[in-house]
Amino acid sequence: MKKEIIIFIFLLTPHNGFGMQLNQVTKPINDFRDYENNASDSIKEFYRLNHTNQTLAFVIAQKAKYADLDKLSMGIWDVMDILDTIIDESDPDLSLPQSVHAFQTAEKLRADNQPDWLILTGLIHDLGKVLTLFGEPQWAVVGDTFPVGCAYSEKVIFTPYFQDNPDTLNSLLQSKQGIYKPQCGLENVYMSWGHDEYLYMVMKDYLPEQALYIIRYHSFYAAHKEDEYTHLINDYDQSMLPWLKLFSQYDLYSKSSEQINCTELLPYYQELVAQYFPEKLNW
Ligand code: FE
Numbered sequence: 253m254k255k256e257i258i259i260f261i262f263l264l265t266p267h268n269g270f271g272m273q274l275n276q277v278t279k280p281i282n283d284f285r286d287y288e289n290n291a292s293d294s295i296k297e298f299y300r301l302n303h304t305n306q307t308l309a310f311v312i313a314q315k316a317k318y319a320d321l322d323k324l325s326m327g328i329w330d331v332m333d334i335l336d337t338i339i340d341e342s343d344p345d346l347s348l349p350q351s352v353h354a355f356q357t358a359e360k361l362r363a364d365n366q367p368d369w370l371i372l373t374g375l376i377h378d379l380g381k382v383l384t385l386f387g388e389p390q391w392a393v394v395g396d397t398f399p400v401g402c403a404y405s406e407k408v409i410f411t412p413y414f415q416d417n418p419d420t421l422n423s424l425l426q427s428k429q430g431i432y433k434p435q436c437g438l439e440n441v442y443m444s445w446g447h448d449e450y451l452y453m454v455m456k457d458y459l460p461e462q463a464l465y466i467i468r469y470h471s472f473y474a475a476h477k478e479d480e481y482t483h484l485i486n487d488y489d490q491s492m493l494p495w496l497k498l499f500s501q502y503d504l505y506s507k508s509s510e511q512i513n514c515t516e517l518l519p520y521y522q523e524l525v526a527q528y529f530p531e532k533l534n535w
């Protein structure tokens with residue numbers, strides 16, 4: 253029997269979704285991330301650009317560019333506000349403000365009595381999309397991530413678009429192990445650059461390791477959905493993958509779910525954020 257969840261489409265007031273009406277529609281679970289039937293031309297173009305430009309050299313350069321976290325000093329809630337001006341062009345399931353997705357993910361975790369650090373992770377996991385504010389193109393901010401410096405798994409989304417990636421001309425970078433030792437662990441692997449790795453860098457000093465792992469790899473669907481890249485992951489990754497799989501259920505299936513009154517929820521989340529973070533962080 254086809255499992256269905258109830259979806260509500262929100263009609264938002266002009267600012268960050270802190271007041272809203274809703275209409276109800278239903279969306280079957282299998283319809284999430286349905287790129288075959290749901291991918292618009294703009295999503296395809298997004299992945300063409302992403303797969304063409306995410307080279308090993310690009311990733312190394314981006315890591316160096318942001319390593320010092322010297323772009324801005326901002327609090328969590330400042331970034332949350334900024335995020336509402338950003339649209340994720342890679343997402344076939346979400347056309348709501350990012351803050352609504354943040355609250356929806358966190359609330360679904362809270363409803364299931366998940367630990368407070370995981371609820372907090374739900375709230376903040378996409379804040380790295382603030383990279384667009386620094387002038388990064390969408391293909392360097394959002395979308396599924398994948399290892400660079402080794403062969404691409406066929407389970408990575410839209411693999412044909414890798415054809416114009418300059419790394420395909422380098423046989424080492426296209427071999428199965430590439431530049432990596434067997435079971436070297438994901439922490440030693442260069443992932444395509446985007447909001448996951450960047451937010452991990454920002455959050456490193458503040459959150460438990462499970463939360464950091466989720467933040468760093470939540471867009472790595474080839475690993476946590478398709479169980480690919482087993483030749484790179486080590487025992488530590490194996491121990492963390494269940495968290496990633498668990499989180500992805502909330503990240504994905506909370507999209508456009510039940511009614512959320514962000515204003516009412518704010519005091520709870522302000523306290524939670526204050527427990528873990530200083531007033532300002534380096535971005
Ligand atoms: Fe994300």
Ligand code: FE
Nearest residue numbers: 353377378503
């Ligand atoms: Fe998300």
